[in-house]
Amino acid sequence: MKSESQVMTEAGSISQSPRRLRAKYTHRTNFVYALCISPCRELCQKRQLVRKTGAYAPTHSEAGESRERRMLIGRHSFIRQNKLSDVVGRIDYISNPKRQEHLYATYQTEGATPEFWKNLARENQLDFKASGTTGKCIEGREFIIALPESFVEYKADDVVRLFTESFYKRYSVECSAALHHNKKMTNYHIHLVFSERKMLEHPEVKIATRNMFYDEQGKHRRTKKEILDEQGNLRAGCSIIPKGEAYESHIFTKKDEWFKSDAFTREVKEMFTEIINSHVKVESEKLSVFQQGGVYLATKKIGKNNPKAEEIKADNAARQEWNRTVDVALVEGVPEEDILTVKRERITDKTLQSIRTHGWLPDMFQQIIRGAKDFLQEMIFKFKLPPKPVPKIDLQEWNDMRKLMEKLQKQSQAMKSIQQEISSLKKQLSEITGFFKGKAWKSLEGKIEQAEKEEKRIHTDMEQTVKQAGYPDVQGRRNQTARREWLCCVQWTG
Numbered sequence: 001m002k003s004e005s006q007v008m009t010e011a012g013s014i015s016q017s018p019r020r021l022r023a024k025y026t027h028r029t030n031f032v033y034a035l036c037i038s039p040c041r042e043l044c045q046k047r048q049l050v051r052k053t054g055a056y057a058p059t060h061s062e063a064g065e066s067r068e069r070r071m072l073i074g075r076h077s078f079i080r081q082n083k084l085s086d087v088v089g090r091i092d093y094i095s096n097p098k099r100q101e102h103l104y105a106t107y108q109t110e111g112a113t114p115e116f117w118k119n120l121a122r123e124n125q126l127d128f129k130a131s132g133t134t135g136k137c138i139e140g141r142e143f144i145i146a147l148p149e150s151f152v153e154y155k156a157d158d159v160v161r162l163f164t165e166s167f168y169k170r171y172s173v174e175c176s177a178a179l180h181h182n183k184k185m186t187n188y189h190i191h192l193v194f195s196e197r198k199m200l201e202h203p204e205v206k207i208a209t210r211n212m213f214y215d216e217q218g219k220h221r222r223t224k225k226e227i228l229d230e231q232g233n234l235r236a237g238c239s240i241i242p243k244g245e246a247y248e249s250h251i252f253t254k255k256d257e258w259f260k261s262d263a264f265t266r267e268v269k270e271m272f273t274e275i276i277n278s279h280v281k282v283e284s285e286k287l288s289v290f291q292q293g294g295v296y297l298a299t300k301k302i303g304k305n306n307p308k309a310e311e312i313k314a315d316n317a318a319r320q321e322w323n324r325t326v327d328v329a330l331v332e333g334v335p336e337e338d339i340l341t342v343k344r345e346r347i348t349d350k351t352l353q354s355i356r357t358h359g360w361l362p363d364m365f366q367q368i369i370r371g372a373k374d375f376l377q378e379m380i381f382k383f384k385l386p387p388k389p390v391p392k393i394d395l396q397e398w399n400d401m402r403k404l405m406e407k408l409q410k411q412s413q414a415m416k417s418i419q420q421e422i423s424s425l426k427k428q429l430s431e432i433t434g435f436f437k438g439k440a441w442k443s444l445e446g447k448i449e450q451a452e453k454e455e456k457r458i459h460t461d462m463e464q465t466v467k468q469a470g471y472p473d474v475q476g477r478r479n480q481t482a483r484r485e486w487l488c489c490v491q492w493t494g
Contacts (some may be wrong), residue, residue, distance in 0.1 A: 077273040077287040078146035087140035094178040094191040102181040104156035107164045112174040129218035145190040196259045197252035206248040212241040295339045318366040325373045346372035411462045422451045
C-alpha cells in the first residue's frame with residue numbers, strides 16, 4: 001500500500017485526461033460565480049451573478065464598468081457525510097458499471113473485500129437488533145467529495161486512489177471508493193465508503209454452556225417459557241441456541257464514536273479541501289471549508305424523490321439571496337462584524353422567536369431571511385467608506401498654486417532676512433555715541449537706507465507676484481476659500 005506522499009506525487013505528475021467536462025458548483029456546492037457591482041446605487045440594484053467561463057476570467061455585464069469593481073466570490077468545498085443502512089448495496093451501486101453510466105474508476109483498500117463488507121453488515125445488524133434500538137441500523141458511512149473542474153485533467157485512477165489512501169492513512173479503517181459524473185455530466189465527484197469498525201486480530205466466539213433463548217427482538221430470555229405461545233409452540237421470530245454451540249461471535253471492534261462527531265466531519269472536510277487545493281492548477285480554483293456561524297447561510301441538498309423538494313428549493317433561493325447580498329456588502333466595505341450582527345438579530349433571533357410562537361413555518365423563515373436581506377441592502381446604500389478628498393480645482397491649477405507658494409515662500413524668507421538686517425543695523429546705530437563717531441554714524445545710516453530700499457523692492461515683487469496670479473494682494477490670496485482649496489490639494493496629493 002502506498003503512502004499519501006507517494007500517491008500525491010503520482011497524482012501531481014500524471015498526464016492530463018482527455019475528459020474536460022465541467023463540474024457544477026453552487027455557493028454551498030462550489031458554483032463558480034463572478035459578482036458584478038456598479039459603483040452607483042441604481043446600477044447596484046441591477047447587479048447580477050453570472051456564470052464564469054474560460055480560465056476563471058471575471059465577466060461583467062455593464063460596458064465600461066471599472067475593473068476594480070469586479071471580484072470573484074470565494075468558493076466553498078462540498079464534502080458531505082451520509083449514513084448507510086445497506087453498505088453492501090451502496091458499494092455495488094457506486095462501483096457497478098451496469099448501474100453507473102459515467103463510472104471512471106474504483107479503488108478499495110487492501111482489506112475491503114466483498115466478504116469484509118458482508119460480515120460488517122451482518123455484525124452491525126446483530127448488534128443493532130440486540131440493542132433494541134428503533135429506526136435503521138447504520139452499517140457504514142460515506143463521504144461525497146465534489147471535485148473542481150480541473151481534476152478531469154488527471155487520470156481517474158490516480159485521483160480516487162489519492163483521496164482513499166489519504167483517508168485510510170489517517171484513520172486506518174477499510175474504504176471503498178468510486179469516481180464518476182452524474183447523469184447530467186455536471187458534477188465530477190468521489191463516493192468514499194468507510195467502516196466504523198476494525199477487524200479483530202483474534203475473533204471473539206462465545207460458546208453456550210446451556211440452551212440459550214432469544215425473543216423476536218433478539219434479546220436473551222432466561223427460560224424457554226418466555227418465547228412460547230399459548231399452545232406451547234415457539235413463537236415466530238424467536239430462536240433457541242443449543243448448549244455447546246456458539247451463541248455470539250465478534251470479528252469486529254465496537255464502533256468508533258469519533259466517526260459520529262461533528263469534529264470528525266470537520267476534520268475530514270479540511271483534509272480533503274487541503275488535498276484539492278494542493279492539486280489545483282490555478283490559484284482562483286482553491287476552496288475553503290464552509291464556516292458555520294459565518295456571514296453566509298448554508299443551502300440544503302435536495303435528494304431524489306424528496307417530498308419536500310419544492311419547500312427546500314424555495315428555502316435555498318431565499319438563502320442564496322442573502323448570500324449574494326452579503327457578497328455585495330463585503331465588497332462595498334461593510335464590516336463583517338456588522339453583517340454578523342444583522343444575521344444574528346434579524347435571522348437567528350427572529351427565527352427562534354417564530355419557532356417558539358408558531359412552530360416551524362417554512363414561509364415564515366423565508367420572509368425572515370428576505371427581511372434581513374432588505375435591511376442589509378439599506379445598510380449597504382447608507383454605508384460609505386471615508387471619502388477620499390476631492391479637490392475643487394484641477395491638477396494644472398494646483399501645480400500653478402504650488403509654484404506660486406514656492407515663489408512667495410522664497411520672497412518671504414528674503415523679506416525676513418532683510419528685516420532682521422535692518423533691525424540689527426538700527427541697534428548698532430543706537431549704540432554709537434561721541435563727537436568723533438560721525439563717520440561710523442553715516443556708514444550705518446547708508447546701510448539702513450539700502451536695506452530699506454531692498455525691503456520695499458521685495459514687497460513690490462510679492463505684490464506683483466500675487467497680482468499676476470489673479471489675487472488682489474497677498475492677504476487676498478490667503479482668504480478662507482483659497483485656504484480650503486489649498487488644504488484639499490495637499491490632502492489629495494498626500
